Amino acid sequence: MPSSREGILLCRVCTAFRALPACAPRAAAAWLCGMAKLYFNYSTMNAGKSTLLLQAAHNYGERGMEVYLLTARLDTRAGEGRIGSRIGLGREADTFTPEDDLFARIAAEHEARDLACIFVDEAQFLTEAQVWQLARVADDLKIPVMAYGLRVDFRGQLFPGSAVLLALADTMREVRTICHCGRKATMVIRQDGDGRVVTAGDQVQIGGNETYISLCRKHWREAVGDRAADEDGTGTA
Numbered sequence: 001m002p003s004s005r006e007g008i009l010l011c012r013v014c015t016a017f018r019a020l021p022a023c024a025p026r027a028a029a030a031w032l033c034g035m036a037k038l039y040f041n042y043s044t045m046n047a048g049k050s051t052l053l054l055q056a057a058h059n060y061g062e063r064g065m066e067v068y069l070l071t072a073r074l075d076t077r078a079g080e081g082r083i084g085s086r087i088g089l090g091r092e093a094d095t096f097t098p099e100d101d102l103f104a105r106i107a108a109e110h111e112a113r114d115l116a117c118i119f120v121d122e123a124q125f126l127t128e129a130q131v132w133q134l135a136r137v138a139d140d141l142k143i144p145v146m147a148y149g150l151r152v153d154f155r156g157q158l159f160p161g162s163a164v165l166l167a168l169a170d171t172m173r174e175v176r177t178i179c180h181c182g183r184k185a186t187m188v189i190r191q192d193g194d195g196r197v198v199t200a201g202d203q204v205q206i207g208g209n210e211t212y213i214s215l216c217r218k219h220w221r222e223a224v225g226d227r228a229a230d231e232d233g234t235g236t237a
Contacts, residue, residue: 070119117143
């Protein structure tokens with residue numbers, strides 16, 4: 001237990017962090033006070049999730065805090081073991097596979113250096129067991145975990161990892177992007193090489209941005225052939 005003087009210092013540091021801009025790592029204040037949470041930042045494709053992750057990790061580094069970055073090994077669009085954004089930002093990261101024990105890996109990394117936050121990109125590819133392992137990191141190691149991933153696939157179904165994150169995360173944030181009609185995009189379609197909409201197939205297919213298009217629910221329904229959708233295509237509410 002911290003002394004009264006140490007407790008006052010920690011509270012002052014937390015107050016200072018709360019006064020920072022929204023882009024600053026708010027989770028650091030909780031870390032300094034001995035609290036930690038599992039955060040899930042979710043969206044559809046091309047909403048800027050990786051950009052937000054890289055910015056938050058950079059903010060920690062500017063304050064002399066150590067972070068640990070993880071991304072799915074099967075996603076090599078930015079290069080193997082690298083998190084990249086559409087606007088050109090990038091950073092090296094360790095990779096995970098479904099077989100990995102993330103709690104053990106993070107605990108070992110924490111032994112080597114004092115970690116202030118864990119960042120997980122492509123979190124939709126986590127297994128149920130791995131999401132529970134990340135929850136243990138927050139609860140037992142008292143390190144905040146920031147997970148970023150897609151909510152649903154091209155069929156409108158939850159990714160398994162995202163489903164568990166929605167159930168377990170302490171804090172959830174939707175990263176928003178827009179449909180071509182101007183409404184909020186919450187769904188995604190997959191297109192083949194000829195630009196035709198694909199409505200069946202494997203849930204996981206790593207492709208470039210041209211393979212997927214984010215849409216509002218109405219225009220997703222039209223794209224996948226739901227004839228009950230309005231025919232005017234205006235996208236008005």
